Amino acid sequence: MAENVGRSVLVTGANRGIGRAIAERFVAAGDRVATIYRSGDLPAGVLGVVGDVRDTASVDAAFTRVEEEHGPVEVVVANAGVTRDQLLMRMSDEDFDTVLDTNLAGAFRVARRASKAMIRARSGRIVLISSVVALYGGPGQVNYSASKAGLVGMARSITRELGGRGITANVVAPGFIDTAMTQALPEKQQQAYLGAIPAGRFGQVDDVAAAVQFLASPEAAYISGAVIPVDGGLGMGH
Ligand SMILES: NC(=O)c1ccc[n+]([C@@H]2O[C@H](COP(=O)([O-])OP(=O)(O)OC[C@H]3O[C@@H](n4cnc5c(N)ncnc54)[C@H](OP(=O)(O)O)[C@@H]3O)[C@@H](O)[C@H]2O)c1
Numbered sequence: 492m493a494e495n496v497g498r499s500v501l502v503t504g505a506n507r508g509i510g511r512a513i514a515e516r517f518v519a520a521g522d523r524v525a526t527i528y529r530s531g532d533l534p535a536g537v538l539g540v541v542g543d544v545r546d547t548a549s550v551d552a553a554f555t556r557v558e559e560e561h562g563p564v565e566v567v568v569a570n571a572g573v574t575r576d577q578l579l580m581r582m583s584d585e586d587f588d589t590v591l592d593t594n595l596a597g598a599f600r601v602a603r604r605a606s607k608a609m610i611r612a613r614s615g616r617i618v619l620i621s622s623v624v625a626l627y628g629g630p631g632q633v634n635y636s637a638s639k640a641g642l643v644g645m646a647r648s649i650t651r652e653l654g655g656r657g658i659t660a661n662v663v664a665p666g667f668i669d670t671a672m673t674q675a676l677p678e679k680q681q682q683a684y685l686g687a688i689p690a691g692r693f694g695q696v697d698d699v700a701a702a703v704q705f706l707a708s709p710e711a712a713y714i715s716g717a718v719i720p721v722d723g724g725l726g727m728g729h
Pocket residue numbers: 503504505506507508509510527528529530531542543544545570571572573593620621622623664665666667668669670671672673
């Protein structure tokens with residue numbers, strides 16, 4: 492059993508990008524942080540359990556292992572996500588299914604498994620990492636935007652189911668954040684986004700991590716079913 496400080500926090504996909512920054516922030520705050528991850532290395536102080544959010548048995552086994560080491564998960568962040576961008580008429584079933592299975596069903600598997608202990612504890616924080624394109628839309632992102640919009644309905648339904656049990660479920664909707672996911676976009680598309688962002692810059696991973704940490708904090712106990720944009724104003728009004 493790890494030293495009993497802070498809370499038991501689980502972030503999916505903490506090996507890189509936004510998930511890594513979120514995990515680092517919770518570690519710095521003194522929480523016991525774990526991740527379900529597929530590859531790569533992890534930040535110092537993070538308990539890693541290899542797994543895949545597309546697989547229910549894998550998610551369940553990872554939670555069991557984390558519970559053994561850190562105790563019941565009190566804060567869960569569904570961060571793992573993928574893109575398979577393609578124009579609608581060319582998008583394959585496989586590209587659609589993979590993105591929905593990872594981004595939407597993956598978050599469902601993680602939230603469902605986390606809810607068991609949270610209901611028992613009558614307390615918990617569920618944060619789902621969506622995207623500005625959930626409500627803004629994105630060309631070539633029919634699969635991705637549908638998966639991210641689905642997270643809004645998911646968080647709001649969880650709020651209606653479990654809001655009376657001290658559990659909050661919120662969505663963080665990052666805009667254009669400087670990570671491998673956005674670096675993979677064509678330069679022309681990156682510049683078009685930059686021109687549309689009122690803040691005049693791309694976001695940093697820590698901009699997103701800060702919002703997640705706030706939603707997981709005691710100060711955010713009365714915020715649930717919310718969609719918190721972290722996008723420099725890109726998605727305003729959506
Ligand atoms: N970057 C942005 O501008 C932006 C904007 C809006 C929303 N988001 C969302 O923020 C989240 C993190 O994005 P990012 O930019 O940090 O992306 P990233 O650098 O591509 O990282 C994605 C993470 O998800 C993990 N992952 C993917 N499929 C998985 C699976 N089946 N099981 C377990 N882990 C899996 C990846 O693991 P591997 O390393 O093993 O592939 C990686 O750790 C995603 O949900 C993304 O949609 C990002």
